[in-house]
Amino acid sequence: MREVAEAAGVSVATVSLVVNNKPDARIGADARQRVHDAIRALGYRPNALAKNLVSGGSRFIGLVTDAIATTPFAGQIIHGAQDEAWKHGYILLIANIEGNEEAEREAISMMLEHQVRGVLYSTWYHRAAAVPAPLRETDVVLVNCYSPAGDVRAVVPAEVQGGRTATELLLREGHRRIAIINTTTPSPAHDGRLRGYREALEAAGVAYDPALVFNAQPDQSGGYDVVEHLLAQGPTGVFCHNDRVAMGLYDGLRERGLSIPEDLAVVGFDNQEVIAAHLRPPLTTVALPHYELGAAGVRVLLGVEDAPGDGRVEVACPAVVRSSVGPAQGKGAVPRAVGLRRS
Template identity: 50%
Template structure:
């Protein structure tokens, strides 16, 4: 067939030549005066969503007036048969990102599922766009992962599919989450120092307002209390999560006449700074001062000399457990809005 005989179908265009797009779910939401989530629930006939009849009618009328028709992908999304899970995260380029993603991907593959990844880069607009793209790919469920353990406010569209938060928790308490056991990790780090015979143990803390700092300090105090050792708050010094902060905090502890014989640092970067403060004073590790860190940042903990004994954050395990929770939700099981904690193991090296 010659090109002159071929008939090419071209998309209808607006007056300026641009292709005319069909109405979207967002257009229906705007016309009906409701959220996009409400439109999704109504058009996917979610009987469990508790949408009032009047609102349902308004959405249906708006969709009819605009000529909106759910495409095949949307119907598959409603049926939850795509075999894809999504993960939206700000941590794609962070040190621990590969562990969260690997844990989630490996567990998803065990279940015959695949993982789609969207980076949010900590930007609200980018995050919303990433979630939207994942929904367009008909994901069955969504993992929402954070760089550091904290409360988050998730976009409403997250709730269009089963969702689980990883290394963070919903500030409104409406979504299930999986987080590290900060208290248990702090207790384990302190107990290791107690088992080595130390009774005067300093603590270099993170920002006192964040869950990691609160939990790790609680674990430290619980371990001391269980050993019958009164907590000396003068041995607790803030280190602001940096190597410089760890150096300053450790220096303050070591310059005391009654200096501690061991220091538990709230993260490995502060432990690196504490190493400098200890060695600068002609002291040895662990002969004069023992040190335990937290996080297991491989580029720090394994390459300090002596190598750093530290508590590991369970990123792979959190990713895997998040997928398990998604699988339960997509199977119609109710897991409520529970926050599951994952054990933080101690990695023994040479600093105690």
């Protein structure tokens, strides 16, 4: 701006007034022309912020995240948010922070200074999050995380419903002895999916058996290592905390000459892009609705969708049926059922 002012022989303030196209500015046509000529000659670009200050906001929505852009797990949150933002004329600008608090402060500060329409604050797995204080200066919606105080609007996956849906995929095929391989990590996913599992069993009149509840590392090694203990309890179906656990379970079962779904029906969770559809047999699972979480976050931010009274929007986790669940019949299920009938 200083260069333009020098080239045009006017003050920086005059350049600012011309660029902002203020109708009430008392600037002669000649000076105005010289500023425009200088801008063109110097390749100067219009001042976005000045425009924002006039119009009261920019065309950008910020997304501040711990690691969604860098982990292979939740990228569809970004996809959903940017598609929805674009529908309403906004562009998503992303800052992926990876625990660098100073970078987070700077990125948020930049977004606020440039008057983004609002900010989505999002995490790569569903958890409690401390909302950075400066974000309270703008519209903020949490996505895939929540403020324990419940004072910020949040869009999260419906973990309990997801756990119920996963269990129902097994119940509806006649399974009654259903195990759950949960995660060792305390989290909304751990608690919610277990609760959903118990609710589904209860609704089907199947007694809850703690011996069928396992906790394992939430990856392939967890599913692989638990096989022996799992089989010792004689389940006919198993609900895995995530698709990675199911992948490890597949390997463990195969090594013992067991077939899916004939010997054991398997349900995953996540519908993880690189895995779920590509296991043999393809994995029946429950999807984490990442795309919808991002899209709903933008809708709540823009006021297109209302958050309920408690500010918490739960997005459903839908069933994705493939080939790893078959009917409960044959040796696995029947002897147990007969035993329970005191025959």
